[in-house]
Amino acid sequence: MTDAERAEVRPAMPVPAWLLRRGRRPQAYCHREILDDVRYLADNGVKWTAMPVDFPYRRALYDFFRRRRSYDYVRELYERLRRSARERSGRSAEPGAAIIDSQSVDASETVGEDSRGYDGGTSRDGRKSQILTDTEGLLLEVTVTTADVHDSKAAPALLETFMDQPGRLLRLVWVDSAYQGPAPAKAFARHGVRIEIVRRSDGQRGFVVLARRWVVERTLSRLARSRRLNRDHERRPDHHRQMVWWAAVIRLSRRLAADAPRWPEKRSGRLPRARA
Structure with a gap:
């Protein structure tokens, strides 16, 4: 993170339990540094065992990731940043409309047979992520x-x-034709949410930008810039879900800081890391 990103992220960070005197030991490493290291893994797609030698011990990084997964830390961090972003753009903190779409990715050999499947529509053998976005993506x-x-x-x-x-204030969701049917209609109606299906016009061929749906598709493509999401290497589905949240935090923190530098900054006597 740059200093501008850190200034945006730090006020939104959930407070660790040890600072609230609820047990747990203080971290042995700089919190900003260890956040950067997990972001590095999500963004560059490296293995836990292949992290650069100047990073904290890989087991410490994995334990940090695992503990945050247990308490949904990154999801909470992203929600706070999202509310801030919406309020800055003059919108309410919680959206009233949203869009749903999905994306399948191939799974590596580390993914067990019990948590993978074959998507005939995209010819992918792995897992599928279903995402819900607001109208800004x-x-x-x-x-x-x-x-x-x-x-x-x-x-x-x-x-x-x-x-x-x-x-939650959600009242309207735009979807494609794959989401029509009694099961989603019943579930959405139970919460008072209306479904609106966005279809292609008759006779249209090739790539067509569809109203509303292009927003969620843009979000999926931006998340895919984090290489850890291009192929699923996680043994557990909830770990893949956490990687999606980490990738989303990277994109949103850069957006809030309006600064996506090509080179890391020097800070506190630490040299910039070499680019992979």
Whole structure:
């Protein structure tokens, strides 16, 4: 993170338990440094065992990632940044409309047979991420399933996960034709959310930019810039979900800072890292 990003992210960070006198030991490493190191892994797609030698011990980095996954730390951090971004643009903190789409990725040999499937539509053998975004493309929720789960079956769980949080104002969701059917309609109606299907016009061929749907597709392409998401290497689906949140935090923190530098800055006597 640059200093500008750090200034945006730091006020939104959930406070560690040890600072609130709720047990846990203080971290042995600089919090900013260890955040940068996990972001480096998500953005560059390296293995935990292949992290640069000048980083903290890889087990310490993995334990940091695992603890944050247990408490949904990164999701909470992103939600706070998202609310700040929406308020700066003159919108309410919680959206009233959203868009849903999915993306399947191939799984590596580290993904077990019990958590992968084959998506015939995209010819992918792996997992599928269902994402919900607001009308600006900011991530609202993500769930991960095997790739063979149809979108209409995965959408209710995605909506339930999002709407279970207090203060939600969602009333309208745009979807493609894969989400039509009684199961999603019933789940959405239970929360008072209306579904609107965006279809291609008759006779259209090739690539066509569709209203509303292009926003969520743009978000998926931006998340895919983080190489850890281009192929699923995670043994557990919830770890892949966390990587999606880490990738989203990288994009949003850079947007808030309006600064995406090509080279890391010097700070506190530490030399810039070499680019991979």
